[in-house]
Amino acid sequence: MATYLLSDVHGHRAALEAVLEQVRPSADDTFYMLGDMTDRGPDPIGSIRVCASLPNVTILLGNHEDMLLTCMAEKGMNLEDEFLWMLNGGHTTMKGLHKLSKSQRTELIEWIRQLPRYAIVPMPDRIYVLVHAGIRPGVGPVPEDGVWDEEALRAMLDAQSDEDLTWIRDEFWGQPTGLVNEKGEGPVVIAGHTPSIYCITMANGASGGALDEDGHGQMLFIGASEATGGVADKICIDACAAAGHGQGQVGILRLDDFATFYAPVGKGE
Numbered sequence: 001m002a003t004y005l006l007s008d009v010h011g012h013r014a015a016l017e018a019v020l021e022q023v024r025p026s027a028d029d030t031f032y033m034l035g036d037m038t039d040r041g042p043d044p045i046g047s048i049r050v051c052a053s054l055p056n057v058t059i060l061l062g063n064h065e066d067m068l069l070t071c072m073a074e075k076g077m078n079l080e081d082e083f084l085w086m087l088n089g090g091h092t093t094m095k096g097l098h099k100l101s102k103s104q105r106t107e108l109i110e111w112i113r114q115l116p117r118y119a120i121v122p123m124p125d126r127i128y129v130l131v132h133a134g135i136r137p138g139v140g141p142v143p144e145d146g147v148w149d150e151e152a153l154r155a156m157l158d159a160q161s162d163e164d165l166t167w168i169r170d171e172f173w174g175q176p177t178g179l180v181n182e183k184g185e186g187p188v189v190i191a192g193h194t195p196s197i198y199c200i201t202m203a204n205g206a207s208g209g210a211l212d213e214d215g216h217g218q219m220l221f222i223g224a225s226e227a228t229g230g231v232a233d234k235i236c237i238d239a240c241a242a243a244g245h246g247q248g249q250v251g252i253l254r255l256d257d258f259a260t261f262y263a264p265v266g267k268g269e
Contacts, residue, residue, distance in 0.1 A: 001026075003121065003255040005130065007034035007192025008062070008238045009051065011041025011092050015241065015250040016050055018263035023252055029055050032119055034192045035062020035132035035166070040089030040242050042269065045096035048108070061115040062132045063166045063193060068093060072109050089242075117165040118157045120150050123255060126188060129153060129179070133193040134172030134234070136164045148179055148187050169194050173202040176223055177233045184229025190253075192238040196220050197247070199236045207232065216240070216249045216264050241265055 004023060009016050025031070031054040038044040051059055067085040086094075097105050119130040127150065129135070140159030143152040157165070164172075173194060180186035194202070196210040196217045207221040217240025221232035239251035239262060248265040 001028040001030075003030045003032070003123070005032045005034065005190060005237055005253045005255055006051075006251065007132070008036040008195070008241055009033075009041070009047045009250055010036055010039055010064070010089070010242045010248075011044035011047050012241050012244075012248070012250060012265045012269060013041070013043040013046040013050060014269040015248075015263045015265045016047055019250050019252050019261050020050070020054075022261045022263070023254075025055050027055050031055060031057040032121065032130050033057060033059040034130055034190070034237065035060045035115075036064045036192060036242075037062070038068060038090075038093045039064045039085075040092060040244070041265070042092060043096070044093040045100070045108075052111075058119050059115055060119060060130065060132050061112070061117050061166060064088065064090075064093075065112050065115065066166050069109070069113055117162055118160075120153050120157075121255070122150065126186070127153065128255065129157070129187050129189045131157075131165050131189065131191050133164070133166050134168045134191045135160055135177060135189060136168060136171055137175055137178050139164070142178075146181070153187060167193075169198075170202045173199055173222060173234065173236070174204055176204065176225070176227060180223075180228040180231050180233040182227055182229055184231040186233075188231070188233055188235060190235045190237060192236070194236060195238045195240040195242060196236055197240055197243075199238065203234075203236075210240075211247070212262075214264075215247060216262065217243065217247060217251075218249075218262065219251055219253060219260055245269070
């Protein structure tokens with residue numbers, strides 16, 4: 001039994017399947033997909049199907065799924081929303097949707113619409129907060145006793161705006177979350193959304209570089225400082241798949257021991 005996290009596949013189904021071959025999921029494993037299955041890559045619909053088929057999977061809404069929902073709800077009414085989606089690679093998802101029957105398309109869109117925007121994952125060592133983009137530090141109630149249990153975290157997350165949970169960048173990566181204390185105790189936030197090559201420019205301290213020795217994006221542990229007892233209070237798991245062949249890869253993080261697995265995006269994949 002293991003817990004795995006992934007994010008920002010962006011339609012690169014071949015790389016997703018390649019990294020899953022390394023992991024070899026079992027029926028007892030648990031997966032969390034942090035959003036952005038769609039857009040940019042050649043097979044967004046196939047990527048959604050692979051993610052949805054993972055064992056014991058929870059899938060969060062990413063900003064690219066958010067754009068899809070906005071456009072599908074307002075298609076023909078708000079050209080600005082459609083332009084933003086297409087500008088961000090939505091044409092590949094639109095093409096895939098048009099290949100579905102009307103009933104299949106409706107069912108898929110309604111399934112996406114019900115995806116949550118956060119998850120709370122208790123592990124033996126600490127609690128982890130999973131979101132697509134991040135949280136806005138300082139928003140929401142702080143527990144009087146200073147202990148961030150699941151109830152306190154849920155109250156804080158419910159106070160966050162949907163937009164921040166799905167779209168925030170600098171304000172999250174650039175400052176402490178306020179959840180990890182000077183003893184290194186407290187919840188760590190794990191997010192995707194911001195590719196490592198951009199995330200490192202916003203980060204308040206990062207371990208390692210944004211690229212591996214082959215020039216591919218890799219995950220980053222961010223925010224370790226004296227104020228957090230040397231513990232990284234944020235983890236970026238966006239390995240730049242959106243960049244495609246050359247720099248992008250799909251990554252999976254095993255939360256039990258922080259082992260990482262990667263598969264580069266192939267040419268044309």
